[in-house]
Amino acid sequence: MIKLKKLTSALVVCVALSVTATSVMAAVQPNMAKVEERKARKTQIxxxxxxxxxxxxxxxxxxxxxxxxxxxxxxxxxxxxxxxxxxxxxxxxxxxxxxxxxxxxxxxxxxxxxxxxxxxxxxxxxxxxxxxxxxxxxxxxxxxxxxxxxxxxxQNSEVYMRIANAYYLMNQHDKVLAPADDAIRFATKQIEGPYQLKMAALYELKRYKDLIAVVETMVQLFPENKQFWVYLGNFYTLTEEYGKSLSTLQLAYSQGYLEKDSEVRMLAQMYANNSIPYKAATVMEKHMKSGLVKKDKNNLTFIASNYLAAREFLKAAEYYGEVAKMTNEADAYRRQGSAYLSIQRYNDAIVAFDKALSMNVDKQSGVYMNLVDAYFYQKKYKEAYAALMNAKKDPAMARQVRSWESYIKDKAKQKGVSL
Structure with a gap:
C-alpha cells in the first residue's frame, strides 16, 4: 500500500484545500436566535x-x-x-x-x-x-x-445523508447532490456514503464528467476501497478516455484489487482498446489458467484474436484450436489455419483448412485460396492447382485465380509435374 498512498497523498491535500477554500451555504438555514429561545424556555413536568x-x-x-x-x-x-x-x-x-x-x-x-x-x-x-x-x-x-x-x-451529516438518500429513492437525482454535499461538509471525518450517493445520482443523470470528478476524489480519499478503483476505470470509458481507464485499472491490478472475473476482463479489454494486444492476451491467459476467468468460447476467442493482433501466430493458432475443440465450429478451424499459414506451418494449416471445409465453412473459396498458398510453398503444385480449381467455382475469385493459374502451371512444367 505504500506506493498507492504516496501516489494519492498529494491529491488528497488538493481535495481538502478545495473543500475549505470556498464557503457554501448549507441547504437548510436555521434561525439560531429562535433555536436559543427554544433551548431557554421553561421546562414543564x-x-x-x-x-x-x-x-x-x-x-x-x-x-x-x-x-x-x-x-x-x-x-x-x-x-x-x-x-x-x-x-x-x-x-x-x-x-x-x-x-x-x-x-x-x-x-x-x-x-x-x-x-x-x-x-x-x-x-x-x-x-x-x-x-x-x-x-x-x-x-x-x-x-x-x-x-x-x-x-x-x-447541521448534522447523517441527517443530510438521509435527505439525499430519500431524494435518490424518489428518483429525484438532481436533488441528491446538495444534501450529499452538506453531508460531506458537516461530517467530522471523511465518510464514503455521501460520495457514493453523488456517484449514483450523477450516473443516473448521465453527467459523466462530473461523475468521474467525484470518483476521482473517492479514490484519493479512500484509496483502500478496491471497488472505487474499478468504478473509476469503468467510468472513464463513458467519456472514451481509454488511456485513463487503462492507467487506473493497471494501478488497481498492481495492488491486487482486481479480484473478479469481470474486473480482469475489463483490464484485458482496455489493453485491447489501447492497442496493446499482447498484454490483453497474456492477462486473460494468466487468469484463465488460474481459474478466475472462465474458459469459454468468448474468452478463448479474445485471447486468440489478441495474440493474432500481436503477431504471436503460434499462440493464436493454439487458442483458435481450443475454440474449435470446444465449439466444433468451422470458422475456428479456418482461423487456426490462417494463423499457422502466417508462420509457414503449412501442414498444420492444411489440416485445419481441410477440417473447416469438411464442416461447410462460410466463404469456402477463400479457404481454398489459403490452401493454394499452403500447397504451393511446399512445391505441391498438383494439390495447389486442385485447390485453385475449387476456388475458381466462385466468380468473385476470378481475378485471383487467373493470376495464380498461369503461375502454378509454369512452376509445375518447370518441375515436370503433371497437373
Whole structure:
C-alpha cells in the first residue's frame, strides 16, 4: 500500500484545500436566535397521574412486555396538553419497535404542539423522520428532517445523508447532490456514503464528467476501497478516455484489487482498446489458467484474436484450436489455419483448412485460396492447382485465380509435374 498512498497523498491535500477554500451555504438555514429561545424556555413536568402511568409502562417495557406497556399508555387520558404530548411521545417510541405507521401517528401528535422539552422534542422529531423514511414516505421524511434541522439548529451529516438518500429513492437525482454535499461538509471525518450517493445520482443523470470528478476524489480519499478503483476505470470509458481507464485499472491490478472475473476482463479489454494486444492476451491467459476467468468460447476467442493482433501466430493458432475443440465450429478451424499459414506451418494449416471445409465453412473459396498458398510453398503444385480449381467455382475469385493459374502451371512444367 505504500506506493498507492504516496501516489494519492498529494491529491488528497488538493481535495481538502478545495473543500475549505470556498464557503457554501448549507441547504437548510436555521434561525439560531429562535433555536436559543427554544433551548431557554421553561421546562414543564408531567402531572402525578400521568407520571405514574409512564413509570408503570416503562417498567413493563423493561420486562419485555411491550403490548402491556402500550395498553397502559393507550388507556391513559389527560386534559393537559403537555401531558398528552408526553404520552404520545412514549407511545411513538414504543410503536417504533413494532409498527411504523402507529409510531408515525403518535409521534406526529407528540411534536405538533411543540410543548415537549427541547431534548424530547428534538428526539421525537428525529425519530418521526426516521419512521417516515423507513415507511417509504420519502417526501414527508425530507420535510421532517429539514424541520429537525430548523428546530435544533444542528447541521448534522447523517441527517443530510438521509435527505439525499430519500431524494435518490424518489428518483429525484438532481436533488441528491446538495444534501450529499452538506453531508460531506458537516461530517467530522471523511465518510464514503455521501460520495457514493453523488456517484449514483450523477450516473443516473448521465453527467459523466462530473461523475468521474467525484470518483476521482473517492479514490484519493479512500484509496483502500478496491471497488472505487474499478468504478473509476469503468467510468472513464463513458467519456472514451481509454488511456485513463487503462492507467487506473493497471494501478488497481498492481495492488491486487482486481479480484473478479469481470474486473480482469475489463483490464484485458482496455489493453485491447489501447492497442496493446499482447498484454490483453497474456492477462486473460494468466487468469484463465488460474481459474478466475472462465474458459469459454468468448474468452478463448479474445485471447486468440489478441495474440493474432500481436503477431504471436503460434499462440493464436493454439487458442483458435481450443475454440474449435470446444465449439466444433468451422470458422475456428479456418482461423487456426490462417494463423499457422502466417508462420509457414503449412501442414498444420492444411489440416485445419481441410477440417473447416469438411464442416461447410462460410466463404469456402477463400479457404481454398489459403490452401493454394499452403500447397504451393511446399512445391505441391498438383494439390495447389486442385485447390485453385475449387476456388475458381466462385466468380468473385476470378481475378485471383487467373493470376495464380498461369503461375502454378509454369512452376509445375518447370518441375515436370503433371497437373
Amino acid at each position: 408531567v402531572g402525578e397521574r400521568v407520571g405514574k402511568t409512564l413509570v408503570k409502562a416503562f417498567d413493563l417495557y423493561n420486562e419485555e412486555k411491550l403490548d402491556e406497556a402500550l395498553a397502559v399508555l393507550l388507556d391513559a387520558k389527560s386534559s393537559n396538553e403537555f401531558d398528552t404530548a408526553t404520552l404520545n411521545r412514549f407511545l411513538g417510541n414504543l410503536y417504533a419497535t413494532k409498527d411504523e405507521k402507529q409510531a408515525i401517528k403518535y409521534l406526529t401528535m407528540a411534536v405538533k404542539p411543540d410543548l415537549l422539552t427541547f431534548a424530547d422534542q428534538a428526539a421525537s422529531m428525529k425519530l418521526l423522520a426516521d419512521m417516515l423514511l423507513q415507511d417509504k414516505q420519502y417526501q414527508k421524511a425530507v420535510k421532517a428532517y429539514e424541520d429537525w434541522i430548523m428546530f435544533t439548529g444542528e
